[in-house]
Amino acid sequence: MYRLGFLFMLVALAACKKSANLTYDDRLSINDDAGIALVSDDGEEQRKSEALIFKKDILMPDARFPGGFGYPELLISKTGEWILSATGHSVGLIDTDSATIAVASSYDLGETWAIDSILQEKVAKINISMPNMLDVGNNKRLLVFLAKNSLSNINLYVKASNDGGLTWNPLTHINPLNDGYNIINNSRLIQLKSGRLLIPVSFAPEINQYYNFQTMFCYYSDDYGLTWQKGRTYSADVALMEPSVTELGNGKLLMAIRSKTGSVLFSSSSDGGYTWSDISKSKINTPESPQTIVYSAAYNCLFMVWNNATYDPAVFDKRNPLTLAVSFDNGKTWDKKIDIENTANYSYSYPSVKIAGKLLIITYNKYSKLTGKPRIALAKVDIEKLIK
Numbered sequence: 001m002y003r004l005g006f007l008f009m010l011v012a013l014a015a016c017k018k019s020a021n022l023t024y025d026d027r028l029s030i031n032d033d034a035g036i037a038l039v040s041d042d043g044e045e046q047r048k049s050e051a052l053i054f055k056k057d058i059l060m061p062d063a064r065f066p067g068g069f070g071y072p073e074l075l076i077s078k079t080g081e082w083i084l085s086a087t088g089h090s091v092g093l094i095d096t097d098s099a100t101i102a103v104a105s106s107y108d109l110g111e112t113w114a115i116d117s118i119l120q121e122k123v124a125k126i127n128i129s130m131p132n133m134l135d136v137g138n139n140k141r142l143l144v145f146l147a148k149n150s151l152s153n154i155n156l157y158v159k160a161s162n163d164g165g166l167t168w169n170p171l172t173h174i175n176p177l178n179d180g181y182n183i184i185n186n187s188r189l190i191q192l193k194s195g196r197l198l199i200p201v202s203f204a205p206e207i208n209q210y211y212n213f214q215t216m217f218c219y220y221s222d223d224y225g226l227t228w229q230k231g232r233t234y235s236a237d238v239a240l241m242e243p244s245v246t247e248l249g250n251g252k253l254l255m256a257i258r259s260k261t262g263s264v265l266f267s268s269s270s271d272g273g274y275t276w277s278d279i280s281k282s283k284i285n286t287p288e289s290p291q292t293i294v295y296s297a298a299y300n301c302l303f304m305v306w307n308n309a310t311y312d313p314a315v316f317d318k319r320n321p322l323t324l325a326v327s328f329d330n331g332k333t334w335d336k337k338i339d340i341e342n343t344a345n346y347s348y349s350y351p352s353v354k355i356a357g358k359l360l361i362i363t364y365n366k367y368s369k370l371t372g373k374p375r376i377a378l379a380k381v382d383i384e385k386l387i388k
Contacts (some may be wrong), residue, residue, distance in 0.1 A: 021205065024215050028240075028267070036266060036282035038325060039335035047386060048338040049279075053339070054380035057366060058113045059086060060103060061373050067091040068374040069102065071186035072352050072363040073131040075141075077164065082106040084363065085119050085131035085143070085374055087186075093367055099127035101145060103165075107297040110250035110378050123157065123171065124151045132189035136197060138224045141165055144199060145190050146182065147351065152206040154182045156199075156382035157166055158225055173229045174199075174219050182205045183214070184226040185242050187352035188213040194246050197221040198228055200243035200255065200271045203233070216240035216257065218273040228245070231274040240265075242290040245273065249300055254331050256291040256304065262311030264291055264304075266331060284325075284334065284357075287311045287318040292351045299383060302327040304334060322364060326387055336386060340379050345369045348377075358383050 061068040067089030075083045081195050103119035106112060122128050124147035131146040141161040148154045156174040161167060175182050183202040198220045204210035217233040234240065241258040248254055253273055257265040264284040267276045284306075291306035308323035321342035325334040331368040341348045341364060353362040360381040368375045 002004055002229055012327060022210065022213055022215060022235060023233065027276075028234050028276065029234045029236065030236055030261075030265070030281050031278055032342070033266075033280040034282055035332055036264075036284065037333060038284055039333050043126065044336070044338060047193065047336065047388075051338060051386040052340065052379060053382050053385075054110070054378070056110075056378055057116070057375050057377035058110070058363075058378045059084070059102075061152075061375065062115070064115075065089060065102065067097060067099075068377045070365045070367075071130050071350050072365070072376045073133050073187045074354050074361060074363050075133045075135065076354060076356050076361070079164075080107070082110055082374070083133065083165070084113065085129075085133050087129045087131065089281075089374070090116070092372055093362040093365065095148075096126055098122065099129055101128055101131050101143075102200045103134075110380070120145060120159075123147050123276065124155070130184050130186045130188075132184065132187060132199065134189050134191060134197075136191055136224050136247070137195065140224050140232045141253045142189070142197075142224075142225045143168070149178075151208055152181055153178055154157050154180075156182050156184060156201070156219070160225060166372050175230075175338055180205045181210075183242065185244070186350055187292065188244060190245060191248065192253075192272060193251065195222065195224075196272050197225055198245060198253075200245050200251075200273075202239075202241050202243065206250055212239050212260075214241050216276075218245070220273055225261070232276070234276060236279060238265075238278075241288075243356040244290065244292050246302070248295055248302075248330050249297060250330070250387050252330075254293060254295075254302070256293045256306075258286075258288065258290040260288050260311070264285065264306065284308075288316065289312075289349050290320045291362065292353045293318045294353045296355050296383070298355075299387065300328070301387065302331055302334075303360060303366070305340070305352060305353050307348065308337065308339075317347050317369070319347040320344075323352065324360075324362070324381065324386075330372065338366075338381075338386070341366065355383075360386070
C-alpha cells in the first residue's frame with residue numbers, strides 16, 4: 001500500500017508540474033448539467049428515411065493523393081458553385097503524414113465533383129491541414145489552415161483572395177510564429193453578426209507531454225482578417241480540445257468542446273468570444289472526438305453533428321455512428337436525432353456543417369478500418385422533414 005500510495009503521489013506531482021508549466025488567464029470549472037441531454041423520439045427511424053435525402057462518397061484516394069482525403073471545408077458561393085477544400089494525404093489519415101490542401105468544385109449541388117488543383121502547397125516541415133474557407137464581405141475570401149513543423153510547433157496561417165479564389169495574396173500568420181502547438185479544426189472559422197471573425201483554438205506547449213492539459217482560447221479579427229487578436233486563455237481539470245463555436249439568435253456564442261469525459265462539454269460567451277463561462281458537462285454521450293454545431297436563423301434552431309457513442313479509453317477511434325441532433329432551446333436539450341452513417345468497420349469524424357436554404361449539407365471524414373484509406377463523404381438533410 002505504501003508503494004502504491006507513493007506512486008500515486010509521484011503521478012500527482014508530475015501532473016502538477018506539467019500544469020504549472022502551462023500559461024492561462026483563468027481556470028474554468030466543469031459543472032454537471034443534467035438538463036443538457038438528448039430527448040428520446042419514437043419517430044426517429046421514420047424521419048431518418050424521409051429527411052436524409054442524399055449520401056455519397058465524393059473524394060476518394062487517387063494518383064495525386066494516394067493516402068486519401070480528410071478534414072473537409074465546404075463553401076457555397078453566391079454564384080452557386082460548391083467549393084470543397086480538404087487535406088490531401090500522401091500516406092493516410094495520420095497526424096504526421098505529409099499533406100497539402102486540395103480543392104474540388106461542384107456545379108450540380110454536390111452530385112459530381114472535380115478536383116481543381118492544390119489550393120495550398122505545404123509550408124511546413126510535416127504537413128498543412130484543417131482548411132477553413134469563408135467569404136467574409138468586403139469582396140474578400142479567406143483560407144485559414146494550420147502548418148505543422150513538430151510536436152511543439154503548429155502555426156496558423158491565413159491568406160486572402162479578392163477575386164473569388166482566382167488569385168491569392170501572400171500568407172500572413174495569425175499566432176506569434178513558433179509559440180507552441182496551436183490546434184484548429186476544419187470548418188471552424190465563423191463570422192459574427194457584428195462582422196467579427198472568430199476561430200477557436202486548443203493549445204499545448206508540446207502535444208505529447210501536455211496532451212491531457214490542453215488549454216483553449218479564440219483568435220478574433222475585426223478588420224476582415226488583416227490582423228488578429230487573442231482572447232483569454234482557459235484551462236480546466238480536463239483537456240479542452242478542438243472546440244466548435246456558433247452564434248445564437250440572441251447574440252451569445254455557444255461552444256462545444258471535445259474531451260475525455262465521455263460527454264459533450266459546452267461553454268458560452270457574451271462578449272464576442274473574448275471570455276467564456278464555466279463549462280457545462282452534458283448528458284450527451286461522446287467518445288474522444290470533436291462535435292460541430294451551427295445555428296440556423298431561418299429555423300431558430302441549432303444543429304449538432306457528432307459521434308453518439310459511449311467513451312472507451314481503450315478504443316481511441318470509436319467514432320461511429322455519426323449522428324445529427326437539433327435543439328430549439330439554445331442547446332439545453334437536443335432531440336430529433338438521426339444517424340448519418342452507421343456502418344461497421346468505418347470511422348466518421350470532423351464534420352463540416354453548412355446550411356443551404358432548406359438543406360443541411362454535411363461533409364465528413366469516412367475512414368475504412370479495413371483499407372486504412374480515408375475519403376470525404378457528403379450528406380444532404382431536408383431540414384423541414386427533419387424538424388417537422
